[in-house]
Amino acid sequence: MYYYRLGNIPPKRHTQFRQPDGSLYKEELVSSEGFSGIYSNLYHINPPTRIKQLEEPVKFGPKRIDDYALRQTHLNTSKVATTGDDYLGARKVLLMNNDCLISICSPKQRRMDYFYKNAEGDEVIYIHDGKGALISQFGRLEVRQGDYVVIPRTVIYKFEFEEGPLRLLIIESSSPVETVKRYRNQLGQLLEHSPYCERDIRPPHELVTDTSKGEFLMKIKKQGYLHHYVYDHSPLDLVGWDGFLWPYAFSIHDFEPITGRIHQPPPVHQTFQTHHFVICSFVPRLFDYHPQAIPAPYNHSNIDSDEVLYYAEGNFMSRRGIERGSFTLHPGGLPHGPHPGTVEKSIGAKETHELAVMIDTFRPLHLTTDSLEFLDKNYPMSWTDNTSVKDGFHEVNTP
Numbered sequence: 001m002y003y004y005r006l007g008n009i010p011p012k013r014h015t016q017f018r019q020p021d022g023s024l025y026k027e028e029l030v031s032s033e034g035f036s037g038i039y040s041n042l043y044h045i046n047p048p049t050r051i052k053q054l055e056e057p058v059k060f061g062p063k064r065i066d067d068y069a070l071r072q073t074h075l076n077t078s079k080v081a082t083t084g085d086d087y088l089g090a091r092k093v094l095l096m097n098n099d100c101l102i103s104i105c106s107p108k109q110r111r112m113d114y115f116y117k118n119a120e121g122d123e124v125i126y127i128h129d130g131k132g133a134l135i136s137q138f139g140r141l142e143v144r145q146g147d148y149v150v151i152p153r154t155v156i157y158k159f160e161f162e163e164g165p166l167r168l169l170i171i172e173s174s175s176p177v178e179t180v181k182r183y184r185n186q187l188g189q190l191l192e193h194s195p196y197c198e199r200d201i202r203p204p205h206e207l208v209t210d211t212s213k214g215e216f217l218m219k220i221k222k223q224g225y226l227h228h229y230v231y232d233h234s235p236l237d238l239v240g241w242d243g244f245l246w247p248y249a250f251s252i253h254d255f256e257p258i259t260g261r262i263h264q265p266p267p268v269h270q271t272f273q274t275h276h277f278v279i280c281s282f283v284p285r286l287f288d289y290h291p292q293a294i295p296a297p298y299n300h301s302n303i304d305s306d307e308v309l310y311y312a313e314g315n316f317m318s319r320r321g322i323e324r325g326s327f328t329l330h331p332g333g334l335p336h337g338p339h340p341g342t343v344e345k346s347i348g349a350k351e352t353h354e355l356a357v358m359i360d361t362f363r364p365l366h367l368t369t370d371s372l373e374f375l376d377k378n379y380p381m382s383w384t385d386n387t388s389v390k391d392g393f394h395e396v397n398t399p
Contacts, residue, residue, distance in 0.1 A: 001038060001179075001248070002188070002198055006139050007207040007240025013041055030154060030245055032176060040243025042137060045211060046233040052215065055228035060221060062093035062101065064366040070333060074379035075371055078325035080167075082106045087159060088116065088219065088226070091170060094371040095308060095329060097363050098174065099276035102308060102327075105168040112158035114217040115235055118151070121221075122177040124272065124279060125149040126169040126252070126357050128312055128325070132161035137238050138246045139204030146355075147249045148271070148279075150177055155247050156218060156235045167325065169310050171359060175275035195271075200254040203246055210234035252312075252355060257285035262293055266358065280358040284314075286351050296346035299337030306331045306365045307358065314354030318342050320382060328379075329365060339382060 010017035017025045026047045031039035042048075075094055083106045084090030090107035101121070110132070127147045134141040134149055136157035143149050151157060183194035190197045216234050220227040250271075258268040269280035287295040296318045307330045316322050318338040330336040338346075367375075 001201075001244045001246070003242070003244055004203050004246060005240070005242035006204060007043075007209070007238065009041070009043060009240040009242050017043060019045065025239060030243075032152070032245060037176070038244035040138075040241055040245040042241040043239050045209075045237040045239065048235075050231070050233075051229050052232040053230035055230065057225035057227045059224065060088070060226040061224045062096055062368040062370060064096055064368050065372075066366065068367050070331060071380040072331070072334060072336060072382075073327075073329040073367070074321070074376035074382075075327040075329070075374040076323060076325075076376050077104050077327065077374050078323035080104065080106055080325070080374075082108050085109055087112050092370045093368050094327065094374070095365045096368055097361060097365050099274070099363060100174065100359070100361060101170075101172040102359060102365075103170040103172075104325075105170050106166055110161040110163060110166065112160070114219055115156050115158050117156045117218060117220045118153055118172065119220050119222040120153060121172040121174055122153050122274075123149075123151040124171040124173070124177055125151065126171070126310070126312075127167075128169055129165040129167040130161050131164070132159060134159055134204075134247060134249075135208060135236070136204065136247055137235060138207075138241060140206040140208050141202065141204045141247060141249055143249050144251075146252045148252065149247065149249050150272070151247045152176070152245055157247065169357060171279065173274045173277070177272050177274055177279075180270050180273050180278075195256045195258060195268075196250065196254055200250055202249040204248075207238065207240070208236050209239055210236040252281050252283060252357075255281045255283050257283050259286050260288060261290040262288050263295065263297060264288070266360070269358065276363060277359055277361040280360070282309075282354055282356040282358065284351070284353045284355070287346075287349055294343060294347060295349050295352075296338045296343045299335050301335040302330060302332040304332055304362065306361045306363075307336075308361070308365065310357040310359075312355040312357060314352065316354055316356070318346070321376070321379070327374075329367075332364060337383075340384075 026044040028042040028048050083092045086109045087107050091103045091105045093101050093103045095102040131144045216231045218229045270278050271281045272279040309328045311322050311326045320339045
């Protein structure tokens, strides 16, 4: 990220910065990788360490399935209206490993009456449907449909969404979520040929300084539990901050696609990186312009990664039976590719208007018990043209 600041801060770090009554503002350093990564300095009215009450932790987290057979998988979540009452209760983790959790979230409640802190993972929240604001110590950030909202771990926040359809794709990462290294120069600036630049990244735009007293609940996620902390002051008691670590929004619509004469591989769509997986954006773009080009993707064997696609908008010419809000999981060890008939049909096509988010993990993913209600049992046999085929655990009627 780049340097940013909001509010009032002293001229030098770790020096006296006094409130109007003569007392010191309370400085807090929020740092990554010990003291070797990016960081920000925050200036509080109240000590961030002082709590009023510590309540009993509550078990929180998915249950993974370890005996799911190796097979291509389609999770059709397109018909889901709501997944729970509040923001945390509505999170349904569908796919997981030790490096990431992939969830859908469609809460009934549009405003959170508590604060949340993920103490063990960065979060990327893709707003498939919805509009509102992320409120954090770093300020107010307006968010809208199509945004990736990147929230570093330990950021204290809550969402305030407007009424209307609300559908979120949530990706949690055990390692930092970063811009793509090959698109940065040695000082971290995004290069000229990057598919997006700093102008496209939206930081919090307005500091929210709340001096009120009372009871403020913060739910902190760590090691399979929600830990409930109660404060007598708002965590939004900052008068200023500066640094490189802060939440931000980046719209999928601001991703500029890289195209070529022949079909380009998925890395050209890469948007974010972590130590253990990447996130890519498939956006409206011109197809390949070689006179003999085949726009449909070629068959591909993953030998060391699992590929997840979340289909957001448009018609996906290489897939049959995929709907808005579908997930596909193509695991390492199996080839996958266009469905029958879609390759010839793609020849001559000039452009696509699809939107999709792809997560490629470097270690195998597991389904969870919450995913089973969305499982399309026909999908593993969807590459055959036979009308009645048995795949070993059920009968499939293919189109």
